[in-house]
Amino acid sequence: MSKIILTGDRPTGRLHVGHYAGSLKRRVELQNSGEYEKIFIMIADAQALTDNFENPEKVRQNIIEVALDYLSVGLDPKMSTLFIQSQIPELTELSFYYMNLVTVSRLQRNPTVKAEIQMRNFEASIPAGFLCYPISQAADITAFKATTVPVGDDQLPMIEQTREIVRRFNTIYAETLVEPEALLPENEACMRLPGTDGKAKMSKSLGNCIYLADTPEEVQKKIMSMYTDPLHVRVEDPGRVDGNAVFTYLDAFCREEHLERYLPEYRNLEELKAHYQRGGLGDVKLKKLLNKIIQEELEPIRARRKEYEKDIASVYDILKAGSLRAREEAAKTLDEVKKAMKINYFDDLTLLEKQSQMYHNN
Numbered sequence: 001m002s003k004i005i006l007t008g009d010r011p012t013g014r015l016h017v018g019h020y021a022g023s024l025k026r027r028v029e030l031q032n033s034g035e036y037e038k039i040f041i042m043i044a045d046a047q048a049l050t051d052n053f054e055n056p057e058k059v060r061q062n063i064i065e066v067a068l069d070y071l072s073v074g075l076d077p078k079m080s081t082l083f084i085q086s087q088i089p090e091l092t093e094l095s096f097y098y099m100n101l102v103t104v105s106r107l108q109r110n111p112t113v114k115a116e117i118q119m120r121n122f123e124a125s126i127p128a129g130f131l132c133y134p135i136s137q138a139a140d141i142t143a144f145k146a147t148t149v150p151v152g153d154d155q156l157p158m159i160e161q162t163r164e165i166v167r168r169f170n171t172i173y174a175e176t177l178v179e180p181e182a183l184l185p186e187n188e189a190c191m192r193l194p195g196t197d198g199k200a201k202m203s204k205s206l207g208n209c210i211y212l213a214d215t216p217e218e219v220q221k222k223i224m225s226m227y228t229d230p231l232h233v234r235v236e237d238p239g240r241v242d243g244n245a246v247f248t249y250l251d252a253f254c255r256e257e258h259l260e261r262y263l264p265e266y267r268n269l270e271e272l273k274a275h276y277q278r279g280g281l282g283d284v285k286l287k288k289l290l291n292k293i294i295q296e297e298l299e300p301i302r303a304r305r306k307e308y309e310k311d312i313a314s315v316y317d318i319l320k321a322g323s324l325r326a327r328e329e330a331a332k333t334l335d336e337v338k339k340a341m342k343i344n345y346f347d348d349l350t351l352l353e354k355q356s357q358m359y360h361n362n
């Protein structure tokens with residue numbers, strides 16, 4: 001079976017280094033590996049509206065930000081179809097039919113949805129659209145017959161829910177949909193990159209993000225004030241590596257070639273960590289190293305972003321062409337779905353014949 005990727009992001013803000021480590025970098029590698037027959041990258045504006053329905057302007061503005069971030073990390077519209085979810089009405093149609101295959105209590109048990117409901121104080125009155133977004137996500141994935149969904153581990157419940165819908169659909173109607181698999185980041189640190197304040201996750205509302213579009217000065221400032229080990233006060237003090245955000249970032253980004261270039265007295269990260277734990281290695285030295293590494297990683301991304309920013313119209317053209325292409329694909333699947341469900345009344349001539357005969361015979 002050919003391998004097909006679908007994944008995406010909600011356009012609720014610019015993408016940051018957490019998105020990059022956790023997913024974007026991998027997507028570009030997968031794209032360039034040549035192993036996938038088709039790759040679909042979706043800007044999930046309709047899903048973003050399920051908890052931002054009062055603020056469509058925010059969603060609209062961030063569509064272009066996310067598109068610029070995609071293009072600047074190296075997603076290439078010649079190899080990957082970049083598109084906007086709301087422009088594919090087939091996805092909404094699929095969602096409606098899939099709703100019959102999922103119970104409300106199953107949706108309420110989805111751990112990611114549960115956490116989000118709590119975070120948004122939705123407990124008392126959950127918008128139906130929000131509760132159902134895992135169903136729409138199943139439509140996103142199955143519309144493209146995706147085999148592979150590269151995501152962070154917070155999305156595992158969505159993939160599980162999708163697989164359940166696929167099995168139910170195929171059992172009740174006919175073998176039509178493909179069961180997808182999640183593809184998680186390989187590196188533990190990449191999967192769980194903390195905010196610059198050491199909190200579990202980068203989040204816009206906490207103000208602890210390094211954005212892909214930040215200037216070199218902004219990046220440096222954020223790195224130099226990053227959370228380390230609060231008990232590591234003097235350089236001579238032994239320091240803690242666990243829970244130290246600078247080390248988590250180094251785990252995610254530092255390769256031996258970086259040490260060769262910037263701190264050749266250490267052969268690998270383990271030696272650097274051991275020195276820190278022994279005492280005698282200052283935070284400033286570490287942060288300077290991290291700054292050099294991150295700047296090096298972000299520099300080409302920033303340069304590409306600048307180029308695309310000069311021609312926003314061309315970015316819209318890319319999204320428009322991608323959306324047309326995605327729509328063709330989703331329409332094919334929707335046809336198959338309707339056929340399996342026997343609701344393709346007007347293109348089933350044998351059905352017409354049979355019914356005509358039935359009435360003539362009476």
Ligand code: TRP
Nearest residue numbers: 006007008009010044047137140
């Ligand atoms: N839920 C994802 C997020 O919050 C976005 C998304 C929507 C998605 N549909 C998808 C991801 C389908 C993977 C596959 O970022």
